Amino acid sequence: MARVLVFGELGSKGLNSGVAKAVRCAMDLQPAALDVLCLVADESQEGIKQAARLQGVTKVLVRIHDAFAEPLAAVMGNALVEMAGDYTHILAANTTVGRDILPRVAARLGVQQISDIMRVESERVFDRPTYAGNAITTVEAPEGMVVVATVRTASYRAVPEEGDAVVEAQPFNVSPPSHTRFVERREAKGERPDLQTARKVVSGGRAVGSSENFQIIANLADRLGAAVGASRAAVDAGYAPNELQVGQTGKIIAPDLYVAIGISGAIQHLAGIKDAGTIVAINKDGEAPIFEIADLGLEGDLFKVIPELEKLLP
Numbered sequence: 476m477a478r479v480l481v482f483g484e485l486g487s488k489g490l491n492s493g494v495a496k497a498v499r500c501a502m503d504l505q506p507a508a509l510d511v512l513c514l515v516a517d518e519s520q521e522g523i524k525q526a527a528r529l530q531g532v533t534k535v536l537v538r539i540h541d542a543f544a545e546p547l548a549a550v551m552g553n554a555l556v557e558m559a560g561d562y563t564h565i566l567a568a569n570t571t572v573g574r575d576i577l578p579r580v581a582a583r584l585g586v587q588q589i590s591d592i593m594r595v596e597s598e599r600v601f602d603r604p605t606y607a608g609n610a611i612t613t614v615e616a617p618e619g620m621v622v623v624a625t626v627r628t629a630s631y632r633a634v635p636e637e638g639d640a641v642v643e644a645q646p647f648n649v650s651p652p653s654h655t656r657f658v659e660r661r662e663a664k665g666e667r668p669d670l671q672t673a674r675k676v677v678s679g680g681r682a683v684g685s686s687e688n689f690q691i692i693a694n695l696a697d698r699l700g701a702a703v704g705a706s707r708a709a710v711d712a713g714y715a716p717n718e719l720q721v722g723q724t725g726k727i728i729a730p731d732l733y734v735a736i737g738i739s740g741a742i743q744h745l746a747g748i749k750d751a752g753t754i755v756a757i758n759k760d761g762e763a764p765i766f767e768i769a770d771l772g773l774e775g776d777l778f779k780v781i782p783e784l785e786k787l788l789p
């Protein structure tokens with residue numbers, strides 16, 4: 476029977492939403508135990524309670540150490556390695572932090588990491604995307620080794636917060652490594668929803684034409700309560716910051732609504748929105764490839780269409 480440990484990533488806004496999706500994936504392993512590990516400097520962290528409410532979770536293990544104030548892979552990876560002996564599987568959401576920590580855990584345990592599980596076939600067999608999602612590979616982890624894997628959050632719905640798991644807190648006494656230390660955190664601040672987890676996203680492409688014009692995309696996003704995204708062409712041209720890029724080399728997202736404005740629909744862009752719910756495209760070229768995958772298409776000049784659309788919004 477599987478015994479699964481899910482990394483309970485915490486941030487300034489509590490539990491990362493990817494954790495509830497990693498837990499959904501873990502439940503497909505029909506685990507005998509499904510524990511979430513939260514590493515904190517301060518045990519009053521709000522996200523701990525949230526983790527305990529996730530459906531399917533048996534126990535929330537809280538390990539406390541000053542060094543856990545920042546999510547340093549070199550430090551947190553150690554804690555996961557320390558606990559690996561009790562588990563058959565160690566999972567983390569494929570967030571920036573999860574993707575940083577788990578390869579280190581896998582290396583320390585001498586196993587090969589499985590990246591981006593999109594489906595559990597059995598306890599040791601998983602489907603994962605390759606070639607930017609254009610092919611799906613089925614991989615098998617060898618018997619007798621702990622499975623260390625990231626979960627593709629775009630492939631799983633979050634489990635509801637209906638549980639009431641036990642919380643077990645204790646100090647973590649292993650000394651953190653001295654070769655890696657936290658220096659500074661720089662993060663984009665804003666009121667808009669986070670692109671990676673937003674339920675609605677409005678993205679602009681090269682056609683937007685300038686960073687000033689990109690405000691048109693941002694304004695529409697704000698009217699819809701959506702996050703802002705961009706194509707790589709828009710990012711490369713300096714119209715939008717790098718962290719807004721959607722696609723193969725940007726963010727892979729799965730919002731309920733994705734609005735692509737002045738975006739042609741290159742395969743690398745589509746790789747980032749494969750799991751989106753409803754896709755709306757606005758493009759002045761009726762032959763643009765984005766219309767092949769769009770659920771709703773509007774052929775027209777964005778500079779005329781968007782003001783018209785905004786008039787119709789409440």
Ligand SMILES: Cc1cc2nc3c(=O)[nH]c(=O)nc-3n(C[C@H](O)[C@H](O)[C@H](O)COP(=O)(O)OP(=O)(O)OC[C@H]3O[C@@H](n4cnc5c(N)ncnc54)[C@H](O)[C@@H]3O)c2cc1C
Binds near residue numbers: 679723726738
């Ligand atoms: C290895 C690799 C990785 C890549 N990764 C990514 C990635 O992660 N994300 C990504 O997006 N791209 C990525 N790309 C780039 C990708 O191939 C495309 O070049 C890029 O997506 C094009 O961006 P775009 O659609 O904004 O621009 P374009 O392809 O130039 O399309 C602009 C569109 O706007 C339309 N348009 C023009 N004027 C208007 C108007 N006034 N109103 C309405 N529509 C108008 C045009 O008809 C056209 O369809 C990658 C490429 C490579 C090789």
